[in-house]
Amino acid sequence: MSEQQATPPVLLSVENLSVSFKGENKQFIETVKGISFQIPTNTTVALVGESGSGKSVTSLATMGLLPKGQSRIAENSKILFEGKDLLSLNSKQMRAICGKDIAMIFQEPMSSLNPVFTVGDQIAEIMRIHLNMGRKQARQRTLELLTEVGIPSPESKIDAYPSQLSGGQQQRVMIAMAIACEPKLLIADEPTTALDVTIQKQILDLLEALRKRRQMSMLFITHDLALVSEIADEVIVMRHGEIREQGLAKAVLEQPQDAYTKALLLCRPQLSHRPYRLPVISDFMQVQDVPETEAVSLPEVDFAERKRGLVGGEEIILDVRDLKKSFFSRKGLFGKDEFQAVKGASFQLAKGKTLGLVGESGSGKTTIGLLLMRLQQASGGQALFQGKDILAMSEKEFAQYQRKIQIIFQNPYASLNPRFTVGQILMEPMQVHKIGANDTERKKMALELLERVSLPAQAFDRYPHEFSGGQRQRIAIARCLTLKPEILICDESVSALDVSVQAQVLNLLQDLQDEFGLSYIFISHDLSVVKYISDQIMVMNHGDIVEIANSDELYQSPQHDYTKRLLSSIPQGTRQVI
Amino acid sequence: MMLGILSKKVDVQDQQTSPGLWRLAMRRLKADRIAMLSLLVLLCYFIILVLSMTGVIASNWNKEVAVSYAPPTFIGADQNTQDSEKKATPVAALPENPVDPLKDVIKELNTEIATEQTSGGEIDYYGIQDPLAEDMKAIDQQLGGHLLDQQSELKQTLPFGADKWGQDVVLKTIKGAETSIIVGLISALLAVVIGTFLGAIAGYFGGWVDDVLNWFYNIFTSIPYLLLVLAIAAVLQQKGILSIVLILGLTGWTGVFRLIRAEYMKHNSREYVLAAKAIGVSNTRRMFVHIFPNVSHIALVQMSILVVAFIKSEVILSFLGFGVPVGVVSWGSMLNEAQSELILGKWWQLVAASVAMAVLVTAFSMFTDALRDALDPKLK
Numbered sequence: 001m002s003e004q005q006a007t008p009p010v011l012l013s014v015e016n017l018s019v020s021f022k023g024e025n026k027q028f029i030e031t032v033k034g035i036s037f038q039i040p041t042n043t044t045v046a047l048v049g050e051s052g053s054g055k056s057v058t059s060l061a062t063m064g065l066l067p068k069g070q071s072r073i074a075e076n077s078k079i080l081f082e083g084k085d086l087l088s089l090n091s092k093q094m095r096a097i098c099g100k101d102i103a104m105i106f107q108e109p110m111s112s113l114n115p116v117f118t119v120g121d122q123i124a125e126i127m128r129i130h131l132n133m134g135r136k137q138a139r140q141r142t143l144e145l146l147t148e149v150g151i152p153s154p155e156s157k158i159d160a161y162p163s164q165l166s167g168g169q170q171q172r173v174m175i176a177m178a179i180a181c182e183p184k185l186l187i188a189d190e191p192t193t194a195l196d197v198t199i200q201k202q203i204l205d206l207l208e209a210l211r212k213r214r215q216m217s218m219l220f221i222t223h224d225l226a227l228v229s230e231i232a233d234e235v236i237v238m239r240h241g242e243i244r245e246q247g248l249a250k251a252v253l254e255q256p257q258d259a260y261t262k263a264l265l266l267c268r269p270q271l272s273h274r275p276y277r278l279p280v281i282s283d284f285m286q287v288q289d290v291p292e293t294e295a296v297s298l299p300e301v302d303f304a305e306r307k308r309g310l311v312g313g314e315e316i317i318l319d320v321r322d323l324k325k326s327f328f329s330r331k332g333l334f335g336k337d338e339f340q341a342v343k344g345a346s347f348q349l350a351k352g353k354t355l356g357l358v359g360e361s362g363s364g365k366t367t368i369g370l371l372l373m374r375l376q377q378a379s380g381g382q383a384l385f386q387g388k389d390i391l392a393m394s395e396k397e398f399a400q401y402q403r404k405i406q407i408i409f410q411n412p413y414a415s416l417n418p419r420f421t422v423g424q425i426l427m428e429p430m431q432v433h434k435i436g437a438n439d440t441e442r443k444k445m446a447l448e449l450l451e452r453v454s455l456p457a458q459a460f461d462r463y464p465h466e467f468s469g470g471q472r473q474r475i476a477i478a479r480c481l482t483l484k485p486e487i488l489i490c491d492e493s494v495s496a497l498d499v500s501v502q503a504q505v506l507n508l509l510q511d512l513q514d515e516f517g518l519s520y521i522f523i524s525h526d527l528s529v530v531k532y533i534s535d536q537i538m539v540m541n542h543g544d545i546v547e548i549a550n551s552d553e554l555y556q557s558p559q560h561d562y563t564k565r566l567l568s569s570i571p572q573g574t575r576q577v578i
Numbered sequence: 579m580m581l582g583i584l585s586k587k588v589d590v591q592d593q594q595t596s597p598g599l600w601r602l603a604m605r606r607l608k609a610d611r612i613a614m615l616s617l618l619v620l621l622c623y624f625i626i627l628v629l630s631m632t633g634v635i636a637s638n639w640n641k642e643v644a645v646s647y648a649p650p651t652f653i654g655a656d657q658n659t660q661d662s663e664k665k666a667t668p669v670a671a672l673p674e675n676p677v678d679p680l681k682d683v684i685k686e687l688n689t690e691i692a693t694e695q696t697s698g699g700e701i702d703y704y705g706i707q708d709p710l711a712e713d714m715k716a717i718d719q720q721l722g723g724h725l726l727d728q729q730s731e732l733k734q735t736l737p738f739g740a741d742k743w744g745q746d747v748v749l750k751t752i753k754g755a756e757t758s759i760i761v762g763l764i765s766a767l768l769a770v771v772i773g774t775f776l777g778a779i780a781g782y783f784g785g786w787v788d789d790v791l792n793w794f795y796n797i798f799t800s801i802p803y804l805l806l807v808l809a810i811a812a813v814l815q816q817k818g819i820l821s822i823v824l825i826l827g828l829t830g831w832t833g834v835f836r837l838i839r840a841e842y843m844k845h846n847s848r849e850y851v852l853a854a855k856a857i858g859v860s861n862t863r864r865m866f867v868h869i870f871p872n873v874s875h876i877a878l879v880q881m882s883i884l885v886v887a888f889i890k891s892e893v894i895l896s897f898l899g900f901g902v903p904v905g906v907v908s909w910g911s912m913l914n915e916a917q918s919e920l921i922l923g924k925w926w927q928l929v930a931a932s933v934a935m936a937v938l939v940t941a942f943s944m945f946t947d948a949l950r951d952a953l954d955p956k957l958k
Binding site for chain 2: 370373375399402403406407409410411414415416417418419420428429432433476479483
């Protein structure tokens with residue numbers, strides 16, 4: 001492989017990079033363990049890995065953005081950019097290169113832009129600093145850049161504040177800032193993760209077009225292997241601070257050599273087929289200890305297809321009719337502005353089945369979940385649960401029904417009270433609803449549930465922060481199960497998790513459905529996950545339900561234009577690997 | 579070596595069974611050297627406070643034990659006081675003016691003074707004979723020699739000097755600590771409790787409850803602080819420590835209110851509170867069991883700021899005549915006295931009171947800071 005790389009000149013060469021961070025007890029823990037790779041000119045290199053793999057640390061080290069006292073770069077590490085070692089430069093020399101020759105795009109466009117300056121000022125500032133441009137000239141150039149990154153009517157948007165732009169437009173502004181000084185290397189750190197799938201496609205296309213036009217190189221950091229094939233020429237797979245595999249993108253994706261790469265590719269639910277259980281990383285990594293020379297054999301994965309969809313005649317557990325929700329914002333002194341988040345949604349949930357709910361941000365899918373939980377007051381409509389309208393009940397009456405419908409939130413880091421032990425978290429719902437005779441009995445039930453979601457019994461006395469994201473989401477699931485609910489609303493419940501952990505949680509949810517006959521409303525923006533888990537799928541756009549259909553039907557023959565557009569934006573990178 | 583291995587083992591065991599919040603906090607505090615040092619300082623203050631309250635020390639702080647403004651021992655006795663005795667005959671050495679028409683009279687007077695001085699009569703340095711000297715001697719003899727003894731026992735210096743009335747500054751500082759600490763701590767506690775409670779209600783419920791409480795807050799903050807204090811003092815019609823605590827507590831909650839309110843608004847929309855609502859947890863429990871531990875650090879930090887502010891406020895109140903009654907000493911009243919003393923160059927009372935206050939305040943805020951960190955399970 002090295003012969004192939006030798007042909008184009010090398011732009012950035014990372015040699016033996018080791019970074020350690022100050023951890024507990026002030027000991028330094030190595031997070032990047034002596035990695036080496038090269039970025040040739042005019043190439044896109046993707047750096048793929050899950051959280052904690054060290055991919056972002058690598059990019060921050062390149063930009064010299066690592067926190068000074070907290071981190072340490074090993075003596076023999078080198079980051080050569082056009083032959084200059086970036087690690088040996090002082091901060092002034094570093095500033096001259098960063099932003100000019102190397103530019104970076106961050107994940108969250110909203111928090112990377114300064115909210116009190118107009119976007120035009122922020123783009124112009126960079127050119128005035130690095131290129132010594134005058135005010136007028138910089139403004140002229142800013143307009144050109146905004147046009148180049150595809151912002152509609154740049155003359156009016158140049159004086160807009162970041163909050164007046166949509167997420168996609170903000171990311172375009174970030175890209176305009178990054179390319180303002182014609183960098184030779186563009187580092188994009190998960191630039192599309194925070195964006196909707198249709199916007200993600202546009203941004204990827206834009207980045208690729210810009211790279212080609214300007215003959216730049218790009219280091220594209222992502223956790224999503226599916227994106228890699230869309231954009232990258234070469235790919236580096238990282239895990240735990242080590243490079244597991246690197247090579248040409250096509251080769252790696254189609255014939256992965258490393259067990260971890262294979263696992264990553266298979267863990268992700270795919271549109272083409274639906275196995276009974278998703279494979280998880282540990283299925284693959286058990287063979288890790290085998291000497292490297294031996295061919296790594298793939299474990300047996302059950303590829304039997306799981307049947308999905310409704311055939312008609314299923315028992316209906318929840319019947320929602322014309323559900324409406326409007327938000328009002330104050331306008332002037334007495335005026336009100338109405339915003340209809342949900343415009344009359346009607347759907348039915350079959351017992352023991354999963355209803356997927358997809359849509360882009362702002363489509364009202366989360367609001368539906370909150371309305372059914374009565375966490376927000378509906379403006380109109382009915383939700384019949386076992387024939388009774390739960391929206392019209394008094395608080396007292398609803399209390400008995402509350403435990404029947406439960407919700408799992410998106411962010412397992414936010415949905416557990418950091419001051420409660422896992423035991424307290426699990427026992428509280430039982431105490432509130434008087435389940436179990438006393439606390440000893442409740443503790444027994446809580447321990448059983450911990451075992452059910454595959455957590456050790458020791459977890460009972462620990463605090464949530466001691467657990468990883470996937471484990472926390474299991475705790476949240478266990479908390480819901482304490483109430484023995486019949487309907488579980490999963491609001492983006494796996495979206496914040498790493499691919500491998502996502503597969504574990506999805507398997508757990510599926511097992512629970514098989515075991516207890518739970519009915520799910522599965523809200524997600526991730527179309528392949530929804531396709532995998534749902535029997536029926538409901539597509540929402542701007543508060544309207546545009547289509548409801550069995551999931552296979554929907555993906556094969558979408559009826560509505562919006563559904564078609566949504567489906568065509570899914571990265572098609574994940575290929576059949578076996 | 580052995581010790582290292584042992585302690586490592588303990589660590590591993592600890593990690594398996596996560597200890598309770600308070601035990602964890604204690605362990606973290608013990609590991610924090612600054613926290614332990616400030617805790618030690620606070621304990622010292624507390625012991626002194628208890629001793630002075632029970633009258634074991636500093637009970638005779640208001641006794642005249644030294645000459646007025648006796649300086650600290652390490653400076654030495656005041657040169658001016660000693661010199662002043664020698665200034666009795668300042669003109670004696672003046673050369674005679676030959677053309678002075680009164681030179682004979684002056685000469686006569688001088689010889690008269692000289693003879694009286696050498697004769698050893700009872701003359702003070704103003705050159706006037708004490709007319710009561712004989713009587714005083716008689717009284718003194720009747721009292722068994724105590725009166726003049728005491729007078730003569732007045733010390734020229736004290737370890738940290740004396741004030742205008744010859745009271746020991748060290749004892750005064752100790753006694754003053756009693757008032758100041760009680761006023762500072764209790765009124766800060768009162769203000770924080772009121773502010774937190776109202777802030778929690780306003781931030782949690784929002785809507786009209788929030789509006790009403792905000793009006794209330796605005797009323798309190800729109801009245802000039804001193805006017806409000808005077809008004810409350812007039813209503814209470816009583817001077818004393820309790821009144822000061824009430825005045826400070828009832829006027830000082832506003833800042834805490836705003837901060838806690840904002841925190842509650844923020845936390846109220848957090849997913850863990852939504853999750854608690856979803857499982858049917860009651861409002862009170864959500865407010866005080868779920869959210870409060872997560873905002874308690876703000877209350878703690880505010881508390882330490884308020885303690886400092888209230889110790890200083892008590893000074894102003896005492897200055898305005900609404901503070902501690904005459905006959906009770908506090909750091910505030912000491913600082914108040916120090917204003918006029920400074921012009922005379924008597925700095926020790928000022929230094930004693932402010933050092934005592936600064937050390938307490940620093941130790942207190944460092945300790946609350948460490949306590950805040952120790953109580954946060956997320957910080958390792």
